[in-house]
Amino acid sequence: xxxxxxxxxxxxxxxxxxxxxxxxxxxxxxxxxxxxxxxxxxxxxxxxxxxxxxxxxxxxxxxxxxxxxxxxxxxxxxxxxxxxxxxxxxxxxxxxxxxxxxxxxxxxxxxxxxxxxxxxxxxxxxxxxxxxxxxxxxxxxxxxxxxxxxxxxxxxxxxxxxxxxxxxxxxxxxxxxxxxxxxxxxxxxxxxxxxxxxxxxxxxxxxxxxxxxxxxxxxxxxxxxxxxxxxxxxxxxxxxxxxxxxxxxxxxxxxxxxxxxxxxxxxxxxxxxxxxxxxxxxxxxxxxxxxxxxxxxxxxxxxxxxxxxxxxxxxxxxxxxxxxxxxxxxxxxxxxxxxxxxxxxxxxxxxxxxxxxxxxxxxxxxxxxxxxxxxxxxxxxxxxxxxxxxxxxxxxxxxxxxxxxxxxxxxxxxxxxxxxxxxxxxxxxxxxxxxxxxxxxxxxxxxxxxxxxxxxxxxxxxxxxxxx
Numbered sequence: 001x002x003x004x005x006x007x008x009x010x011x012x013x014x015x016x017x018x019x020x021x022x023x024x025x026x027x028x029x030x031x032x033x034x035x036x037x038x039x040x041x042x043x044x045x046x047x048x049x050x051x052x053x054x055x056x057x058x059x060x061x062x063x064x065x066x067x068x069x070x071x072x073x074x075x076x077x078x079x080x081x082x083x084x085x086x087x088x089x090x091x092x093x094x095x096x097x098x099x100x101x102x103x104x105x106x107x108x109x110x111x112x113x114x115x116x117x118x119x120x121x122x123x124x125x126x127x128x129x130x131x132x133x134x135x136x137x138x139x140x141x142x143x144x145x146x147x148x149x150x151x152x153x154x155x156x157x158x159x160x161x162x163x164x165x166x167x168x169x170x171x172x173x174x175x176x177x178x179x180x181x182x183x184x185x186x187x188x189x190x191x192x193x194x195x196x197x198x199x200x201x202x203x204x205x206x207x208x209x210x211x212x213x214x215x216x217x218x219x220x221x222x223x224x225x226x227x228x229x230x231x232x233x234x235x236x237x238x239x240x241x242x243x244x245x246x247x248x249x250x251x252x253x254x255x256x257x258x259x260x261x262x263x264x265x266x267x268x269x270x271x272x273x274x275x276x277x278x279x280x281x282x283x284x285x286x287x288x289x290x291x292x293x294x295x296x297x298x299x300x301x302x303x304x305x306x307x308x309x310x311x312x313x314x315x316x317x318x319x320x321x322x323x324x325x326x327x328x329x330x331x332x333x334x335x336x337x338x339x340x341x342x343x344x345x346x347x348x349x350x351x352x353x354x355x356x357x358x359x360x361x362x363x364x365x366x367x368x369x370x371x372x373x374x375x376x377x378x379x380x381x382x383x384x385x386x387x388x389x390x391x392x393x394x395x396x397x398x399x400x401x402x403x404x405x406x407x408x409x410x411x412x413x414x415x416x417x418x419x420x421x422x423x424x425x426x427x428x429x430x431x432x433x434x435x436x437x438x439x440x441x442x443x444x445x446x447x448x449x450x451x452x453x454x455x456x457x458x459x460x461x462x463x464x465x466x467x468x
Contacts, residue, residue, distance in 0.1 A: 019049035019466060022121040025073075025113060026052060026146075027106070029126040030060035032263050032289035033370050034148050037225050038126060040252035041146060042070060047256070048462050051118065055109055057102070060263055073113070075105045092204040099131035099211070107135045114139065122465050124223070130215030137218075142468045145219040149369045150226045151234040151248075152397055153390035157209055158241060159185050160197070164206045180409075188396040192409075197392045217242060221464060225250035225373065228453035229443045230402075247461040249454050251373050251444060253352060264289070267346040270313055271353055276341070277311055280361035280434075283425055284354055284380075286315035287366040291387050294322050295329050297412040302330050304417025305343065310425050312343045313354065355380050362424040367391040372398065379441040381405045381433035383420045385412070404437040 024045060028038035039062060042052045046069055053071045056062060057078035064072040078098075114120045120141060125132050127147045136143035147154060163185055172191060179191040189197060216222065221244050228235065228248050235246065274282060285305070287293070293301070298321045305312050316326055327335075337343060351371070354360060355378040364383040365371045372394050375382050382405030384395035399407040406420050424430045447454040 019462065021118070022049075022465065023051045023053060023113070023118045024465070025055050025110065025120050025123050027055045027123065027125040027129055027132065028062075029128050029148075030057040032060075033368050034126050034128075035060070035062055035263070036370060037148050037252050038124075038146060039067065040255075041124070041223065041225075042067075044249070044252060044255050044458065045462075046070070048458075050121075050465070053113060053120075055106065057098075073109055075102060075109055077105050078102050092208050095128055095208055096204075099129065103131045103135060106132060107138070110135065110139060110141065114141065121468055122220075127212055127216055127222075130212045133215040133218050142220045144221045144223060144465075145216050146223045146225075147216075148225065149390040150373075150394065151224060151231040151238055153369070153393040155234050155237050156186055156189060156197075156393045157390070158213055158238075161206055161209055161213070164202060188400050189393060190396070193392045193396070196386070196388050217244070219244060220468075221245040221247060221461075223461065224248045225252050225369070227251065227444060227447045228457070229447060230376075230440065245460075245464060247457045247464070249458040249461060251377050251448075251454075253374065254377060254444065254448055262348065262350075264317070264348040266348050266350040268350055268353075270344060270346050270349045271357065273344045274313065274354070274357045274359040277359040279358045280425075281311055282359045283308075283310050283312045283362045283364060283383075283421060284349075284360050285312055285364040286349065286351065286371070287320075287385065287387075288368045288371060289317070291366050292320055292322050293412075298326055298329050299331065300412040300414045301417065302334055303414040304412070304421070306331065306334060306337060307414060307418040308421040308425075309342075310421050311341075313349065313360075314343060314345045315349050316345055316347065318347055362421070362430070364421075367395040367398065369394055376404070376437060376440050377444055379434070379438040381424050381430060381437055383408065383424055402436065402440070404433050404440065406433075 026038055026042050028035045039054070042054060046052045051071075052069070053073055054062065054067070055073050055075060058074050059079050061074060062072070064070070110120065110123065123132065123136055123141050123143045124146055125143060127145045133143055135141075163183075168183075172194065181191050183189050183191055183194065222242070224246060226248055227250050231248075235248070238246065283305075285301075305314065320326070321329060338345060352374055355363060355374055360378075360380055362383060363371070363375045363380045364385065365375065367382075367384045367386040368391055372382070382398050384398050384405060384407040386392045386395040386407070395407045398405045406423055408416055408420055410416055424433060446452050449455060
């Protein structure tokens with residue numbers, strides 16, 4: 001349900017006094033796309049007066065020096081073994097692993113923190129730490145779930161479970177799995193999205209989803225990094241199955257400039273390179289912190305960028321191309337074109353600053369929610385190349401529902417890449433995308449102002465936590 005229907009009356013003085021004695025423990029998942037929004041949420045709550053403790057794994061741990069106002073508590077025994085699951089084909093095994101092996105160490109840390117004079121008012125965890133709900137119940141500690149994807153994708157995930165149990169996924173033939181027909185009950189997903197939606201291990205993915213959904217339903221409330229005006233219809237659908245209070249307080253990164261929680265070194269020379277280009281002329285290309293490409297896909301991307309004749313800033317992470325050094329895969333003459341100033345390749349970029357740069361006219365993305373929301377916030381149309389999970393519905397919403405970009409429907413093919421770049425960056429259709437996404441950006445500006453939906457929802461969240 002929407003918390004606008006819930007009234008919690010607490011005077012300003014009483015609220016301030018209560019907040020000053022509240023310690024919150026936040027537990028992020030140890031991946032870039034999950035750490036960033038959780039630390040942004042921590043900054044938001046700290047700005048409201050709460051004391052923040054970041055409980056974190058020893059692997060991919062955030063840098064405490066960037067957040068001197070937080071107390072960082074490492075979880076013993078949660079080290080390098082996480083890296084053994086770094087490939088996406090092992091992500092299901094990883095999440096099941098950490099929700100069994102790490103739960104007792106987490107419980108011991110929470111017991112120690114609760115025994116201290118200031119205690120713990122509330123535990124806020126990533127939704128994929130579903131095993132912590134049992135710990136919260138045992139300790140009688142309120143747990144709030146922070147969902148790092150959007151409501152639209154979560155509704156699709158929840159709806160997929162009964163369809164899988166009925167055997168829907170297994171009934172489609174190989175030919176049918178290529179269809180553009182929508183899947184009844186999973187709109188706007190199409191039949192051809194299903195194989196990537198739950199990865200190749202549908203049974204394992206559904207087991208994981210069931211555990212996450214159960215843990216989410218048992219939580220006190222949910223916090224979303226989205227805004228009401230974008231997903232009002234989806235929020236209504238969600239409330240029918242998840243009666244918990246929902247707090248839509250996003251976009252998190254727009255509240256104030258937060259310290260970087262990047263696990264990779266950001267190459268800020270990309271910004272000075274962008275300074276040399278006219279407005280809306282450069283395509284930004286980045287597929288996030290996890291996605292890996294094979295040699296063939298990488299070559300098609302390079303050729304598509306070259307054929308488009310459009311200036312581009314391309315993020316190529318170390319070890320993001322399987323089986324080779326990516327330099328060896330580039331077509332003849334490609335680096336010469338880059339050297340002439342039409343392209344610039346970096347290992348990692350300060351993405352929020354890049355998207356805010358006036359030279360950026362489009363964003364070719366893997367459609368992770370952080371990237372999608374950041375692009376909407378800056379009014380930048382998208383080319384979508386989703387790989388798995390929530391990236392599929394995100395891309396479908398961008399292309400088919402919100403109509404603020406296009407999706408590459410057939411993987412990575414140089415001709416389709418060239419066409420998509422021109423549609424977004426050159427053709428009249430790109431202007432329509434730009435106008436629509438600029439209107440969304442305007443709505444974001446309003447929702448964060450006093451009286452706006454996200455502003456009000458944050459006030460409700462603060463009062464809700466104080467009420468524990």
